[in-house]
Amino acid sequence: MSKETVQPFVELKQVNKYFDTEGKRNLVLGNISFSVKKGEFVSLLGESGCGKSTVLNLIGGFEKPTAGQVFLDGKPVQEPGRHCVMLFQDYGLLPWRSVLKNVELGLEPISLSPDDRRERAMDYLRLVGLEENISQFPYELSGGMKQRVAIARALAMRPELILMDEPFAALDTFNRYYLQDELRRLQEQEGTTIILVTHDIDEAVYLSDRVLIMKTHPGRINKRLHIELSKPRDRSHGDFQYYRRIIFEAFQFTQPRQQPDFQI
Numbered sequence: 651m652s653k654e655t656v657q658p659f660v661e662l663k664q665v666n667k668y669f670d671t672e673g674k675r676n677l678v679l680g681n682i683s684f685s686v687k688k689g690e691f692v693s694l695l696g697e698s699g700c701g702k703s704t705v706l707n708l709i710g711g712f713e714k715p716t717a718g719q720v721f722l723d724g725k726p727v728q729e730p731g732r733h734c735v736m737l738f739q740d741y742g743l744l745p746w747r748s749v750l751k752n753v754e755l756g757l758e759p760i761s762l763s764p765d766d767r768r769e770r771a772m773d774y775l776r777l778v779g780l781e782e783n784i785s786q787f788p789y790e791l792s793g794g795m796k797q798r799v800a801i802a803r804a805l806a807m808r809p810e811l812i813l814m815d816e817p818f819a820a821l822d823t824f825n826r827y828y829l830q831d832e833l834r835r836l837q838e839q840e841g842t843t844i845i846l847v848t849h850d851i852d853e854a855v856y857l858s859d860r861v862l863i864m865k866t867h868p869g870r871i872n873k874r875l876h877i878e879l880s881k882p883r884d885r886s887h888g889d890f891q892y893y894r895r896i897i898f899e900a901f902q903f904t905q906p907r908q909q910p911d912f913q914i
């Protein structure tokens with residue numbers, strides 16, 4: 651089968667979403683259509699309020715479209731399921747459970763023996779470099795370590811799809827870069843499909859195969875951009891800057907080029 655004929659793994663077809671607020675109908679998403687292939691890394695980038703989280707919630711089955719359809723692996727999404735996990739900025743760890751027990755938590759609904767559950771949790775904690783920290787509690791960890799635990803927990807469930815809502819927004823630049831690298835490496839290794847919501851243009855260019863740029867009122871896709879750079883990417887390379895510039899232009903953040911006052 652050619653690349654173009656592969657069935658989409660995630661598909662939104664002419665999705666509209668209204669929310670009722672204070673007796674007023676508010677069109678939040680207006681006619682959104684896009685698809686994501688298995689193993690692809692796609693980012694949704696856009697200003698606050700353009701509906702990025704709503705798109706994730708529709709794909710995850712936490713919200714229903716007012717019109718249009720959402721498909722996962724060819725089937726309409728009706729409700730949240732185990733094939734898909736969400737990862738948030740605030741890590742979602744249980745403070746009274748150790749690192750190991752937090753990762754095991756995601757595996758409790760799966761029928762595994764206690765030994766197998768522990769072994770699988772340990773495998774993923776090793777992958778994110780936390781094998782020495784398994785007995786610690788969330789309050790003893792840095793923000794970056796907490797997000798590593800959350801990533802290990804998500805990956806240990808071996809989901810087909812991970813939906814990420816600004817997972818690194820609360821971290822400092824260095825931790826963000828380390829975790830972006832780790833995520834890229836793990837995603838390549840596991841072949842997981844990832845849809846990432848972000849405000850961070852560099853993060854989108856660094857990680858994504860495709861970036862969908864959204865506009866607001868109503869939320870819609872304004873531009874679709876293939877990032878045709880091999881991974882791992884070099885943030886300082888000219889090609890990386892080329893894609894950043896395209897995105898800056900889409901948000902009209904760039905200054906018009908000045909005409910020189912004089913000619914040489």
Ligand SMILES: Nc1ncnc2c1ncn2[C@@H]1O[C@H](COP(=O)(O)OP(=O)(O)OP(=O)(O)O)[C@@H](O)[C@H]1O
Nearest residue numbers: 669670671678696697698699700701702703704705
């Ligand atoms: N459950 C809800 N009920 C009513 N309005 C909602 C609900 N969820 C979201 N909205 C509204 O929908 C719009 C889009 O919200 P959404 O959170 O999807 O945007 P976003 O692009 O993810 O924003 P941000 O980047 O700030 O998180 C906003 O105007 C928000 O107030």
